Structure formats: C-alpha cells, structure tokens
Amino acid sequence: MVMSITFEKLSYTYQTGTPFEHHALQDISLTIADHSYTAIIGHTGSGKSTLLQHLNGLLKPTSGKLVVNGQMIDTKTKNKQLGDLRHEVGFVFQFPEAQLFEETVLKDISFGPKNLGKSETEALEIARQKAKLVNLPDDVLEKSPFELSGGQMRRVAIAGILAMQPNILVLDEPTAGLDPKGRIEMMEMFKQLYEKEKLTIILVTHNMNDVANYADNVIVLEQGRLLRQGVPTEIFSNPEWLNKHHLGLPQTTAFALKLQERGINLQELPLTEKKLAQKLAALLQREVK
Amino acid sequence: MSAIIEIENLTYRYAPDDIIPALDNINLSIKEGQWLAIVGHNGSGKSTLAKAIDGLIAPQEGTIKVAGIKLSEDTVWDIRTNIGMVFQNPDNQFVGADVEGDVAFGMENQGIERSEMVKRVHEALTAVNMSQFAKHEPVRLSGGQKQRVAIAGVLALRPNIVIFDESTSMLDPEGHRDIIKLMKKLNTEEKFTVLSITHDIDEAALADRVVVLDNGKIIADDSPEKIFARGQQLIDLGLDVPYPESLKQELAQLDVVVPKEYLSEEGMIDWLCRLLLKN
Numbered sequence: 001m002v003m004s005i006t007f008e009k010l011s012y013t014y015q016t017g018t019p020f021e022h023h024a025l026q027d028i029s030l031t032i033a034d035h036s037y038t039a040i041i042g043h044t045g046s047g048k049s050t051l052l053q054h055l056n057g058l059l060k061p062t063s064g065k066l067v068v069n070g071q072m073i074d075t076k077t078k079n080k081q082l083g084d085l086r087h088e089v090g091f092v093f094q095f096p097e098a099q100l101f102e103e104t105v106l107k108d109i110s111f112g113p114k115n116l117g118k119s120e121t122e123a124l125e126i127a128r129q130k131a132k133l134v135n136l137p138d139d140v141l142e143k144s145p146f147e148l149s150g151g152q153m154r155r156v157a158i159a160g161i162l163a164m165q166p167n168i169l170v171l172d173e174p175t176a177g178l179d180p181k182g183r184i185e186m187m188e189m190f191k192q193l194y195e196k197e198k199l200t201i202i203l204v205t206h207n208m209n210d211v212a213n214y215a216d217n218v219i220v221l222e223q224g225r226l227l228r229q230g231v232p233t234e235i236f237s238n239p240e241w242l243n244k245h246h247l248g249l250p251q252t253t254a255f256a257l258k259l260q261e262r263g264i265n266l267q268e269l270p271l272t273e274k275k276l277a278q279k280l281a282a283l284l285q286r287e288v289k
Numbered sequence: 290m291s292a293i294i295e296i297e298n299l300t301y302r303y304a305p306d307d308i309i310p311a312l313d314n315i316n317l318s319i320k321e322g323q324w325l326a327i328v329g330h331n332g333s334g335k336s337t338l339a340k341a342i343d344g345l346i347a348p349q350e351g352t353i354k355v356a357g358i359k360l361s362e363d364t365v366w367d368i369r370t371n372i373g374m375v376f377q378n379p380d381n382q383f384v385g386a387d388v389e390g391d392v393a394f395g396m397e398n399q400g401i402e403r404s405e406m407v408k409r410v411h412e413a414l415t416a417v418n419m420s421q422f423a424k425h426e427p428v429r430l431s432g433g434q435k436q437r438v439a440i441a442g443v444l445a446l447r448p449n450i451v452i453f454d455e456s457t458s459m460l461d462p463e464g465h466r467d468i469i470k471l472m473k474k475l476n477t478e479e480k481f482t483v484l485s486i487t488h489d490i491d492e493a494a495l496a497d498r499v500v501v502l503d504n505g506k507i508i509a510d511d512s513p514e515k516i517f518a519r520g521q522q523l524i525d526l527g528l529d530v531p532y533p534e535s536l537k538q539e540l541a542q543l544d545v546v547v548p549k550e551y552l553s554e555e556g557m558i559d560w561l562c563r564l565l566l567k568n
Contacts, residue, residue, distance in 0.1 A: 179331045180529040206461040248462035277539035
C-alpha cells in the first residue's frame with residue numbers, strides 16, 4: 001500500500017450557489033510523502049484549515065479528489081467509508097486541552113482505544129505507553145487532568161490522540177499559548193515522534209523558525225491556491241518573493257540577510273542558527289589566520 | 290512623573306489553603322506614561338497580577354492604588370474607568386454585528402450620549418487605523434485586524450492605562466508586527482501607560498522596564514537590556530533568548546571569543562562587521 005497523501009485538482013467551495021459562496025480551495029494538486037515532516041504556511045484565510053479538514057474526511061471535496069494511504073475521497077465518498085481513515089489520521093487542534101474530560105489522566109488517554117474495542121487492560125497499557133511518549137511523568141497519571149499545568153494538559157490531550165495509533169499526525173498551531181520553554185519542549189517532542197515513531201507530521205504554523213528547524217517539506221497556500229511546494233531551503237531562498245506574499249523569514253535568515261547587506265559574504269542564506277554560527281566561525285577563523 | 294499604579298505587600302491565594310500564593314508580597318510602583326512589561330513562565334502569576342489591578346479578584350492582603358485611589362469594593366468601578374484590558378484571543382472579545390457596533394459596545398454600557406459615541410468610535414478606529422472597516426463584520430477580519438478593533442473598543446472608553454495580556458501571541462507574523470507597532474504608538478504618541486504581559490521578546494524589548502515574576506514573586510526588575518543579558522537563563526524565566534544572544538552562545542561553543550555585554554541586533558551586526566570587514 002502506498003502510504004502517502006495525494007491531492008488531485010481538489011477544490012472546495014463553501015455555501016455553493018448562495019450569495020455567500022466562497023472558494024476556499026481551488027485546484028490543489030500536491031503530494032505529501034510518507035514519513036515526511038510537512039509545514040503548511042499561509043495567511044489567515046489562505047485555506048490551511050480547509051485543507052486540513054479534508055485529510056480525515058471532515059470535509060469532502062467539491063471537485064477533484066484526494067487519496068490518503070490508499071483510500072480515495074471524492075465528492076461521492078460516504079461517511080461510512082471513512083472509519084479507517086479517521087484512525088489513520090490523528091488531529092491536534094488548537095488548544096486540544098479543551099477536550100479533556102475524564103477523572104484521571106490515564107482514563108482520559110485510554111478513552112479512545114476503549115472506544116475502538118480494546119479491553120480495559122489493553123487500553124490502559126496503551127495509555128501508559130503514550131503517556132511516556134509525550135514525556136508525562138508517572139506521578140501525574142492518576143491525577144485529574146485539570147490539576148496539571150497548561151503544557152502538561154496539552155500533552156495529555158496529545159497522548160489521547162496518539163492512543164488511537166494514527167500514522168499521520170496533523171498539528172494545527174500546537175504551541176499556541178505555551179511559554180517559550182513549553183514551546184521548545186513540545187516541538188522537540190513532535191520531532192521525537194517523527195524520528196522514533198516514524199509518524200508523518202503535518203504542521204500548520206505561523207512560526208518560520210519552526211518551519212526552518214523541523215520541516216523537510218513546505219506547502220505555501222495563498223487565497224485557496226497552492227503557491228509553492230518545496231524544501232525549506234528553496235522556499236526561504238528568495239526573501240523578495242516571501243516579502244511580496246507577506247510571509248516572514250526565519251530569524252536566522254533575516255539576520256543573515258542583514259549581514260549580507262553590510263557586505264559579509266555568506267554565499268547562500270542559512271536557515272538555522274547552528275548553520276549561521278558555523279559559517280561565521282569559519283569566516284572568523286580565516287580572518288585570524 | 291507620579292506613580293499611576295502603586296501596589297504594596299500584595300498577596301493573593303486562589304484557595305485559602307494554597308501553599309504557594311499566586312501573588313506573594315508584591316511591591317510595585319508604575320509611573321504614569323511608563324511601558325512596563327511583565328514576564329514569567331506560564332503559571333508565574335502574571336495574569337493574576339493584571340486581574341488584581343483591574344479589581345477582577347480581591348487580594349487577601351495588601352493594597353492597590355490606581356491614580357491615587359485605593360482599590361476597594363466601593364471604588365472598583367471608578368478604577369476600571371482608568372484601565373482598558375486587551376486579551377489574547379481576539380475572537381473571544383467580539384459582541385457587535387459590525388466593527389463600529391463592537392467599538393461602541395463598552396460606551397453603550399456606560400450610558401454615553403449617542404453623538405459623543407459616534408465621535409469616539411471614529412477617533413478610536415482612526416487611532417488603530419481601521420476606519421475603512423467600520424461597517425465590516427468582525428468575523429471576516431484577520432487576526433491582527435480583529436485585535437486592532439478590540440484595542441479601539443478599549444481606547445473609546447478613554448482609559449489612562451492599557452493592559453495587554455498576551456495580546457500578540459495568537460497573531461500571524463504580520464498581525465504581530467502590526468500590534469506591536471500600535472502599542473508603541475499608544476505609549477509614545479498618545480501617552481498611555483502600558484502594561485504588557487508577554488512571552489514575546491520583541492514586545493518586551495520595547496518596554497521601559499521589565500518585571501520578572503516567578504512563583505508569584507518579583508525576582509527581577511530592570512531595563513530590557515539588563516534582563517536580556519541573562520542569556521540562557523531567560524528560558525527559565527518564561528522568555529525567549531534574544532536572537533543575538535543565542536547566536537553569541539552558538540559562536541562561543543565553536544570557540545569564538547564573544548563580547549560579554551548584551552548586544553542588540555544592530556550591535557551584533559556591527560561587532561561581526563568590525564571583525565570580518567577590516568579592510
């Protein structure tokens with residue numbers, strides 16, 4: 001089975017045939033490879049959320065189709081046929097902790113697998129594994145999820161999604177509202193899920209540093225159309241183009257650009273702080289000699 | 290300039306048996322016209338402090354004075370006319386059917402005359418650069434535009450102090466830049482006292498003064514430059530490390546000798562240029 005996501009000429013229109021008709025996605029064709037870390041960037045209203053909602057059949061295309069891990073979804077697909085897909089794709093929406101409800105952390109995480117027909121013991125075992133995977137300390141497992149800090153509550157919610165054992169994890173601004181430390185820890189955790197658990201990650205974000213640091217594939221949307229798809233170095237290689245489309249640069253690239261304007265020759269613009277530091281260190285050592 | 294907010298020995302517990310109080314003996318005096326950034330990790334007490342100043346919670350110990358008036362049950366409504374609050378999520382702050390109606394809402398509640406309201410709505414929307422959207426539906430605006438409308442609603446009530454509670458954290462990069470610029474304008478041109486509760490280093494950098502909270506206590510109170518020089522420790526304080534500082538650390542790890550003092554972005558660029566462009 002081909003484990004990837006393919007959009008073929010997919011369009012989605014809200015409220016077709018009414019005065020409020022809105023073409024949220026137009027003629028989107030793209031492929032997201034299995035076990036890739038894809039970032040989707042674009043403005044509010046560019047179609048990011050609409051695109052995400054197609055991935056597990058929350059929305060069905062108005063025209064065109066998409067194929068997720070071998071399963072085709074088009075206009076005619078019935079909801080009944082989407083059961084498997086919804087296990088395949090795990091969604092972490094903004095502020096997922098708002099969906100916690102159980103008495104204890106462990107019960108909350110095991111709710112999904114129990115619903116899928118696992119026994120109590122199996123479900124609790126899965127919950128323990130997933131709690132470990134999101135770095136929740138053992139001593140919180142029997143606590144009420146509502147006694148935890150914001151960052152920990154969010155981990156519980158994410159563990160609950162992982163307990164459904166998806167292959168694809170969709171993250172919609174997953175670090176919104178966390179402090180910088182919580183944000184770094186959370187992004188590192190997703191990196192581990194990507195590297196060790198071999199999940200395919202799809203991240204929607206405004207944070208270009210995260211795109212530069214973690215993604216290997218970038219999809220740029222603008223007004224419902226696919227503007228560009230490529231690796232981060234391609235996407236961020238043209239500051240003028242980014243500016244024209246009101247997209248930001250990673251901090252490192254913006255800083256490197258300023259150095260370049262002052263006459264320091266860095267050859268190509270680095271995307272990450274480590275790369276820039278290495279280049280500068282090499283240049284500085286040459287000066288010393 | 291005189292103090293517009295004076296806080297003495299303020300202690301607050303959410304529940305009487307909380308071992309660690311949410312606010313622990315806070316003493317703070319904020320001058321009129323000052324821009325104060327309050328930083329700290331999640332749960333350090335930042336938002337609790339803002340709520341206490343606005344009289345949304347009643348402290349068990351200590352006093353708060355706003356514009357010379359001591360906060361109490363009798364004075365809380367007067368005190369609130371001095372303070373405008375802008376929150377994190379603009380979507381949770383909308384009540385009006387169009388932008389104008391939304392900005393007018395607070396004034397309607399205060400029973401302000403219609404002709405005066407019309408005038409103030411116009412002024413407030415001009416101040417945030419949103420007059421051309423007066424008749425638009427708030428839901429159709431971008432995040433930054435929504436936040437500007439929320440700020441207009443606050444300005445229309447003519448407060449002296451505007452408190453921004455993580456008001457830039459949910460915006461896209463353009464909206465984020467936009468609101469920071471507007472905050473600066475409100476402070477320097479319109480002379481509002483600004484309190485910004487934030488994790489954002491760019492926002493904190495614009496403040497006159499940065500107060501760091503940890504477990505409900507003030508653990509540092511200094512200029513942004515002095516606070517930013519703490520490098521990696523900033524992460525534990527709930528702030529990002531400013532980019533030049535973190536680049537400096539990377540360079541130091543590669544055995545480059547770096548200056549000890551805090552460098553702004555300009556300062557860092559100048560330093561690198563001096564070393565690399567000698568001729």
